[in-house]
Amino acid sequence: MSKVVKxxxxxxxxxxxxxxxxxxxxxxxxxxxxxxxxxGKRFKDDTKVTDLLYRCYEMVxxxxxxxxxxxxxRERYDGIIADLGLSLSLExxxxxxxxxxxxxxxxxxxxxxxxxxNGIILADYLGYEFVDAARGIFFDRDGKFDADVTNACLGxxxxxxxxxxxxxxxxxxxxxxxxxxxxxxxxxxxxxxxxAANASLYENWTDVSGFLVADPRIVKDPKGIEVITYSELRExxxxxxxxxxxxxxxxxxxxxxxxxxxxxxxxxDKGTLIVPSAENIPSKYVITGIAGKKDFSxxxxxxxxxxxxxGFMRRLLQVLENHEIFPEHIPTGIDTVSVxxxxxxxxxxxxxxxxxxxxxxxxxxxxxxxxxxxIAVVGRGMKSVKGIATxxxxxxxxxxxxxxxxxxxxxxxxxxxxxxEADFEKAIQVIYDMFILxxx
Ligand code: ADP
Ligand code: ASP
Ligand code: MG
Numbered sequence: 001m002s003k004v005v006k007x008x009x010x011x012x013x014x015x016x017x018x019x020x021x022x023x024x025x026x027x028x029x030x031x032x033x034x035x036x037x038x039x040g041k042r043f044k045d046d047t048k049v050t051d052l053l054y055r056c057y058e059m060v061x062x063x064x065x066x067x068x069x070x071x072x073x074r075e076r077y078d079g080i081i082a083d084l085g086l087s088l089s090l091e092x093x094x095x096x097x098x099x100x101x102x103x104x105x106x107x108x109x110x111x112x113x114x115x116x117x118n119g120i121i122l123a124d125y126l127g128y129e130f131v132d133a134a135r136g137i138f139f140d141r142d143g144k145f146d147a148d149v150t151n152a153c154l155g156x157x158x159x160x161x162x163x164x165x166x167x168x169x170x171x172x173x174x175x176x177x178x179x180x181x182x183x184x185x186x187x188x189x190x191x192x193x194x195x196a197a198n199a200s201l202y203e204n205w206t207d208v209s210g211f212l213v214a215d216p217r218i219v220k221d222p223k224g225i226e227v228i229t230y231s232e233l234r235e236x237x238x239x240x241x242x243x244x245x246x247x248x249x250x251x252x253x254x255x256x257x258x259x260x261x262x263x264x265x266x267x268x269d270k271g272t273l274i275v276p277s278a279e280n281i282p283s284k285y286v287i288t289g290i291a292g293k294k295d296f297s298x299x300x301x302x303x304x305x306x307x308x309x310x311g312f313m314r315r316l317l318q319v320l321e322n323h324e325i326f327p328e329h330i331p332t333g334i335d336t337v338s339v340x341x342x343x344x345x346x347x348x349x350x351x352x353x354x355x356x357x358x359x360x361x362x363x364x365x366x367x368x369x370x371x372x373x374x375i376a377v378v379g380r381g382m383k384s385v386k387g388i389a390t391x392x393x394x395x396x397x398x399x400x401x402x403x404x405x406x407x408x409x410x411x412x413x414x415x416x417x418x419x420x421e422a423d424f425e426k427a428i429q430v431i432y433d434m435f436i437l438x439x440x
Pocket of ligand 2: 182186
């Protein structure tokens with residue numbers, strides 16, 4: 001049986017981190033397939049190589065000389081190679097990248113070179129074969145990840161390659177051009193590789209000891225989560241818990257492969273195990289985690305007898321669809337409805353949209369409320385315990401935080417509240433205190 005191990009950017013930020021990664025891989029002979037990210041931050045104000053590459057691309061597009069724009073990136077890789085004492089040279093690769101840039105390459109190609117070059121170094125250091133992700137990970141003509149073609153091609157490559165490094169974050173379009181996943185997408189690559197390799201486990205190595213109950217940048221030393229289900233994790237990732245890319249669970253979930261989130265800087269810590277179901281595994285706290293995101297707007301509509309007005313909801317949603325706006329939540333009252341959307345989706349079309357809504361559903365009152373944050377309180381244990389919502393509301397009201405909207409998923413796995421953005425950090429802290437600190 002093989003394991004797939006993905007290492008994030010901070011885990012491979014410099015030679016010292018590469019050594020830790022190699023030790024981890026060598027400690028378990030089943031760690032056969034390795035998915036690296038591009039080198040990340042070495043210290044707080046450092047810049048990730050992926051961001052340097054986006055910058056380099058913009059500079060070349062606006063007329064800057066490639067060699068000058070690429071210099072800081074080259075320095076990062078050459079530094080790692082020298083510090084590791086490898087005899088490898090990336091000179092030919094740099095020339096190839098320069099040629100692609102001069103021929104007017106696309107932005108995704110530029111960004112993908114971060115993981116591509118890191119993969120070559122890591123493969124050389126480990127003595128593993130390097131498998132370019134463009135040979136095994138594919139998108140369809142519409143730019144959607146092609147799971148079937150990928151699984152067949154990548155599966156065949158891995159079948160004949162017992163140990164390999166496959167760079168994260170990108171794959172190829174049907175015409176061979178490079179396309180990346182969204183930011184943080186190496187997590188998704190790891191999951192795709194785990195499925196194609198029919199792995200027994202997908203280990204995702206990062207800079208924290210697993211999934212924590214809340215974002216450690218907001219709550220000081222939050223408790224860790226030992227076991228979490230795919231569904232809980234999906235809710236938390238989607239709602240902004242940045243540890244794992246929000247789509248990363250899908251490939252492994254369909255193959256029943258568990259994910260273990262581990263800390264490269266503390267490999268002995270157990271981390272978090274992500275499993276299909278955890279019915280028989282009691283959780284320590286009644287909630288599993290808290291996550292949230294800023295930058296939401298509510299399109300708020302009032303209309304008398306809305307609920308008996310035929311096709312009201314359908315017409316409203318059609319207007320939104322025509323403007324490419326995708327509702328996140330739609331809490332309704334008897335004569336009211338709010339559609340919560342990402343504020344960005346309203347950019348440049350607020351007036352047109354408002355006009356169309358007024359024409360189509362003729363509301364008594366209509367407004368767009370900006371500056372909202374959403375917070376999700378997630379937990380498989382919530383279904384069987386009464387009074388969870390009451391405690392969320394009590395925590396917020398004691399802290400004088402006004403709740404602008406409430407929504408509960410039909411699976412009773414989460415409670416979502418909208419609050420003003422200014423209250424975001426405080427709200428997460430008080431909900432954490434209510435459920436975690438008070439239960440110790
Ligand atoms: P990598 O580079 O390894 O992919 P990321 O930066 O993408 O790592 O994800 C790990 C980071 O996610 C942590 O350093 C932490 O700051 C952040 N984070 C946000 N929410 C959580 C959470 N609930 N639990 C753990 N980490 C979190
Ligand atoms: N390097 C890419 C990014 O910074 C992908 C990843 O790290 O997962 O988004
Ligand atoms: Mg990440």
